[in-house]
Amino acid sequence: MNKTRKAFSTPELLITIVIFSFGLLPLIVLFQSSNKQTAQAKNLMVAHSLGRTIIAEIRSIGFDLLENEIKTSKLGIARNNKEVSGPLVPQHAESMVYPDYYKRFSATVKLEKPTDDKIRVELDIEWKEPNRNFSLGFGTVVVKYGI
Numbered sequence: 001m002n003k004t005r006k007a008f009s010t011p012e013l014l015i016t017i018v019i020f021s022f023g024l025l026p027l028i029v030l031f032q033s034s035n036k037q038t039a040q041a042k043n044l045m046v047a048h049s050l051g052r053t054i055i056a057e058i059r060s061i062g063f064d065l066l067e068n069e070i071k072t073s074k075l076g077i078a079r080n081n082k083e084v085s086g087p088l089v090p091q092h093a094e095s096m097v098y099p100d101y102y103k104r105f106s107a108t109v110k111l112e113k114p115t116d117d118k119i120r121v122e123l124d125i126e127w128k129e130p131n132r133n134f135s136l137g138f139g140t141v142v143v144k145y146g147i
Contacts, residue, residue: 040129043104044136047125050084050098050105051138057096058109058121063144066119070111078111081126104128117144 069075084102087095110122123138
């Protein structure tokens with residue numbers, strides 16, 4: 001009697017699916033870790049851009065206003081672990097306003113006057129990833145001109 005098979009049997013299909021899934025599993029793990037690294041790189045890039053922007057904004061304020069800020073804290077530039085949102089300097093009408101995405105980052109700004117003609121600015125940008133916390137530090141010196 002001559003039998004012609006036109007389909008796969010159930011055990012053959014199950015074995016094929018198991019072998020295929022063992023081959024597919026490493027690819028899934030690879031894509032998952034790649035996605036995680038891409039997200040971390042994006043946050044690092046945003047933190048770097050944010051830090052440079054904050055430093056540039058603080059430098060543009062000028063020595064005299066920063067010196068006054070050290071004495072009075074009127075502008076609110078010096079901050080400790082504050083969420084990055086709204087304008088950098090709330091009392092300054094032309095201060096830049098941060099996008100909502102930046103709320104995941106926090107900034108710590110320290111102003112220090114080591115000499116009469118220099119102000120040191122230290123900035124730390126911090127953010128959280130699912131498995132750990134990250135921090136990126138910046139610094140600059142604002143000098144008084146025309147003494």
